[in-house]
Amino acid sequence: MNGPAYASTLELMSGVILVCAVVTLWRRSLSAVVKALAIQGFALGAVALILGIRQHDAVLIVVACLVMASKGVVIPTLLGRVVASDPSSREATPIVNVPASLVGAAALTFLAYGATQPVVALIPTTAGRLVPLGFATLLIGFFSMVVRRKAISQIVGLLLVDNGIALVAFLATAGVPLLVELGASLDVLLAVVVLRVLAAQMWSKFGVLDLDQLRELRD
């Protein structure tokens, strides 16, 4: 892959990841949110793939395929089933409304650029310049976990955090060592499965997937 094509596809894919994160704040329909998450998973795999081809790194290419399979297909399918089983699958009353959330996302993106100055300064490459996008995705995920009250929205927030971190890891270090990468991906996958099981238990016990129903434990 030659220079300009490499740089522009890498920028495009990293941009798609951030845009998908913003879309999850913007759309209230949970099935649309899960679709955005799937696209984000594929874009993340594409970033790893581009870096792998560029650096002739076979391990990274294998990791890219695994990322696409787990974050692009498996996890969105798992979430999609829960969404389909819940007829009122919309984020009804977010604590912060949509326009304010979008402004928040913009502010968080600025914050990400500020906080990652030392990282960008250390890596003077195209990939290094894109690191703030990963941080922005992470912060948006954090934000959406705090302001959204649907069980699924919280899982989506957690996945945004995770995808943001994975993007930073790919761009900044071309991926952590394989053993750690595999362990980390497996852990995330299991965490999502566990959350999904809990959501199913919640559904069968309360008939809703709203975290506002969980108010028993107080001081």
Added chain:
Amino acid sequence: MLALVVLAVPFGAGVASAVAPWRRWVGWLCTASIGAVLVCGVGLAVRVVHGPPVTAFGGVLRVDALSAFMVIVIGAIGVLATWQSVRYLDAELVAGRCSQRHASLYSMLVQGFVTAMLLAVVAGNVGVMWVAVEATTIITTFLVGHRRTRGSLEASWKYIAICSVGIAMAFLGTVLVYLAALHVGHHEHANLDWTSLMAVSHHLDPGVMRLAIALLVLGYGTKVGLAPMHSWLPDAHSQAPAPISALMSGVLLTVAFYALLRFKAIADGALGVALPRALLVAVGLLSLVVAASLLLSQRDYKRMLAYHSVEHMGLIALGAAAGTRLAIAAVLLHILGHGLAKGVLFLTSGEILLAEGTTEIAQVKALLARRPALGGVFAFGLVALLGLPPFSLFVSELNMVRAETQVGLGWAAAISLVCMAVIFGAVMSHGRHMLFGAGPDGEQVHKTPAIVTAPLIGALIGCAILGVLAWPLAGLLRAAAQVVAT
């Protein structure tokens, strides 16, 4: 070889309890396997206290004095918890609250949980350590929700949601440390082994390391239960079955703290002691203040014990902030003493819940008169936990305060003493209500079986011996403190 045995034995027992239908002997087999871990831990300690670290798989597993000490802590409290698990499962099966299959699942998960904690402390690679700590979160979520009530479902959700985000921050911190190591020079040698990171720690980029250590303190701090990310802790620890609360509160928190100690040593090299110290002092003091204010009005004795853990983690964070050899040795002694005392108290509270059917402080009265053995263990456990002599927590708290004063953190030590005094008063008044007074007329004195009280009394005696003589761990504590002290 011994490092591998430590992991293989509890894992094997876990597999056995997964395939065999649950019987009492399966439970005792699990206890025996953790006992074997304790023995291996002692064996490892004897080898590494004067010799070089033990490694396996080309450095993926690496046991130095600090790791060996943590293996002993996990083994000791693990034995207590799995011992009581047999009784817990018996009671649940008799009461029809859980099926054979659930009992098997419980045993298997406990074994997996202990194995994951052991992997976290014997891993030589900080990435593998992270994977193991995250694995503990996933495994324990099901254990927290084992009773399948509305409250335990809520607690599990909060637990996994908050801890997963926290631990994700720690992963980002780890990635940034790796990034800094990649840019030190010799690219091909950069990896995530703790020893190689320590070797280059003075050359790591300070800008990146500042960001990394902040994320690591926040991230692992979530699992340690340090404020402001502590809100999952009282819920999870009060809703989990008693043996699980004992393991989570007694060891899991400090296993996460162990990870923090490892990274602090790297950050000290890269940045000097000032920034890591400031971060730890901030979260430590905040935890103490939060614990003190919430303990005053506590109505539930399991939540009371949970907030007490937040206090002790705050104390440990302050001790680690001082970072001298004396401070770290005191921190490690505190980790063991707190684990034993808190383990005993949570297990006793499980017995109280079984006997009285409530976790409300106001509903439990005159335990010493009505259930002398149980009440006595609870009373001595509280005395130990509040840091009164002769128990080891007194010695470790005293030495942490001394060390803090030596490095100019006297003001922080003073604030911590005020918080401890408030907590002392609050817990004493709650404890007095539960323990003293005369039982209702005509009620028989209830006996508690010796098989329940014996290990608890043993743990308290151990804690007292450590406090008076520091025997037999003095040499190991010195060697372990040397590993990460500044």
